[in-house]
Amino acid sequence: MAQSAGSGRTVILTVDDDPGVSRAVARDLRRRYGDGYRIVRAESGETALDTLRELKLRGDQVAAVLADYRMPRMNGIEFLEQAIDVYPSARRVLLTAYADTDAAIDAINLVDLDHYLLKPWDPPEEKLYPVLDDLLESWRAGSHRLVATTKVVGHRWSARSSQVREFLARNQVPYRWYSSDDPEGRRLLEAAGAAADRLPLVVAEDGTALAEPDDTELAGLVGLATTPEEDFYDLVVIGGGPAGLGAVVYGASEGLRTVLVERSATGGQAGQSSRIENYLGFPDGVSGAQLTDRARRQAARFGAEMLTAREVTGLEVNGAARTVHFSDGTSIAAHSVLLATGVSYRQLDAPGLAELTGRGVFYGSALTEAPSCQGHDVYVVGGANSAGQAAMYLSRGARSVTLLVRGPSLTASMSHYLIQQIDRTPNIHVRTGTVVASAHGTEHLERLELRDVKTGGTETVDTQWVFVFIGAAPLTDWLEGTVTRDERGFIVAGPDLAVAGRPPEDWELDRPPYHLETSVPGVFVAGDARAESAKRVASAVGEGAMAVMLVHRYLEQS
Incomplete structure (x- = not known):
């Protein structure tokens, strides 16, 4: 049954099947908006739809609808799909847990979602009210326009269209997908002056459009950082998987000028996992995307810099500096480097597969x-x-x-x-x-x-x-001739270097290499790219943190 406070005012409706959560949402909404809006709450999608129909019959206005995603019988997206028919101009917000962010992004396409909020939203002054303030202001303006979002127009079976969608999703960039065969897709192509054979077309929130963008252009278009802010750092981390993210969080939190360089999207192979159920501290499991998003936000809070769509092509030793070269000819330098490049899935060697990659x-x-x-x-x-x-x-x-x-x-x-x-x-x-x-x-x-x-x-x-x-192959070919690798391309480090025959003949220092240190002093390796690594998310994160400890030791002795 729906419950409300007051009457005769514009309505904000909230629906959640958990009575405690439902009351908490309504409480926070009343605290901020109770003077100007009537707060109505329901504990099921069916009840909320009945309430909306009653409000419609009475001629009441509904400014915003907040729906929990996980509800029995009718989830939040299914409810919002029907709520649109009753109040098409009401702003739509989905309440989700970290485990449901993929569903929330999908809802942007399905129900013209205006925003999604992660639970818990405490403190509401930071995580709830600013979002609703903006949505209510836009509703009052009466423009009835959707909150701006990136748009992608492409062909269903285009390999590049699939890659663009994957790039945006893995970088947590909400987007709406339009087939080039649909009326809206054709309208966007015409408005952008793009040819139908130059797909995909990506339109940013500000209306800027790019046809057939490469990853670097795409990253810049949607606001991802691609250019380093400095020329020299304490630590450059190459690769944004669990090992790289672990190192960036610990490095930045301990005061090191730290930059992470990722060629595609943070998370690595783990970031593509739909559910990780054996990671410490997540008894109900966590998706790779959620774990990655938390780590990325944590690193940013500590002041780490993160570059996306930058391909590293070389590593050079220049005295005490370690120089990292990019494919566009630019470079950055640092006191130390961590190689956390991870691995990539091996290609199936069978007729027809290469031609159909990205198309099924x-x-x-x-x-x-x-x-x-x-x-x-x-x-x-x-x-x-x-x-x-x-x-x-x-x-x-x-x-x-x-x-x-x-x-x-x-x-x-x-x-x-x-x-x-x-x-x-x-x-x-x-x-x-x-x-x-x-x-x-x-x-x-x-x-x-x-x-x-x-x-x-x-x-x-x-x-x-x-x-x-x-199976996977290490992404280390660009290190040929720079650091010692085994016969499969994995990077050899620490005590294993003695077995590989490098120290003491080619080792410059009096001390032996640290545990995760490669054959080049000050260059470390962590995660799946390291020879004989455990190939597990938890061990990769641990190695990233351990590498930062060893970086500190290296810097103190340099």
């Missing part, structure tokens, strides 16, 4: 594509945790998810808790001893040919979606 064939989770998999048959290649997490996430909407595993079982490479979850999910099927032999399709993926590794027999299956997780 995806490496990594590509979570932006998950909504398009609704009701489809999806295939996931791989037997490690990343493949299992992706299968679980995709199974929420896909008709079926088939996990293709080369080995005889999942037990050798996947965590036990994840295997149990997969066993309990009825629309996930595991096919062991199976590999992809070839892929077929014209405009996009249409069929896969699967091969049994024992018998050699093949089978053709119809599908438009395959996500590949088949």
Whole structure:
């Protein structure tokens, strides 16, 4: 049942199925807006819709609707979809937990969402009232325009369109997607004066439009930092995965002039994980995107600088300085460098896959594509945790998810808790001893040919979606001739250097290398790029923090 305070004033409606949360939201709203607005609360989507219809019949105005995302029977997005029909000009806000930020970003496309707020919003003076002040002001202005957001116009089966959407999503940039075949998409193309064959088109909040932008142009367009503020730092961290983010947070919090350089988006492979359930302190699990967003905001609060869409091409020793060179010919220098470049998924070597990459064939989770998999048959290649997490996430909407595993079982490479979850999910099927032999399709993926590794027999299956997780290769080729790497390209550090034969012959200092120090003094490595690393999120974060401690030791002795 809906409850209200007063009558005859413009309404702010809040709906949450948790009575305690519902009362808390209403309390905070009344404290700030009770003099000018009537605060109405409901504890279910159905009740809230009935209330809106009653208000409509009485001729009352509704300025804003705040809906919790997780409600039984009708979630917040489903409620807002129907609320639009009753009060199309009311400002729409979704209340979400950290675990639901992906759903909140999707809601921008589904229900013209004006804003989403993370719970808890304490203190409301910082996290609730400024947002609502702006939304209510825009509602009072009567323009009935949506809050500005980035727009992307592209073709459904364009590889570059998919990459742009993934870039924006992983960098936590809300956007609206328009197909170039839709009327609104064509209108935006015409307004921007862009040719239909120059896709994707990206329109920033201020109306600036770019056709076929590269990642650096795209980052600049949406306000991500790409240019360093200084020429010299105490610590340059290369790579924004868990190890790099851990190092940046600890480095900046301890007073080091710290800059993080990331070529695509912070989070690394972990940032693409739909759910991490064995990370300390998150008993209900946390998505890679949420963990990454928290770490990024934490680093920014400590004053760390973060550069996006900058590709590092070289590392040079210049006396006591370590110079990092970028692909555009510029460079920055520092007393110390941390290599946290991580790894990338290996490519499947089978006919047809390369041509269809980004058009039904995806490496990594590509979570932006998950909504398009609704009701489809999806295939996931791989037997490690990343493949299992992706299968679980995709199974929420896909008709079926088939996990293709080369080995005889999942037990050798996947965590036990994840295997149990997969066993309990009825629309996930595991096919062991199976590999992809070839892929077929014209405009996009249409069929896969699967091969049994024992018998050699093949089978053709119809599908438009395959996500590949088949092991990883270190992103260290640019370090050839600079630091010692093993035969697979992983960076050797600390005591392992003695085994590799470098110290003492090529080691400049009297002391042995520190634990995470490479063959170049003052250059450290952490995370998946390090030889013999644990390849786990928690260990990567720990190594990043440990590297900062060793950087301090190095700087004290330099």
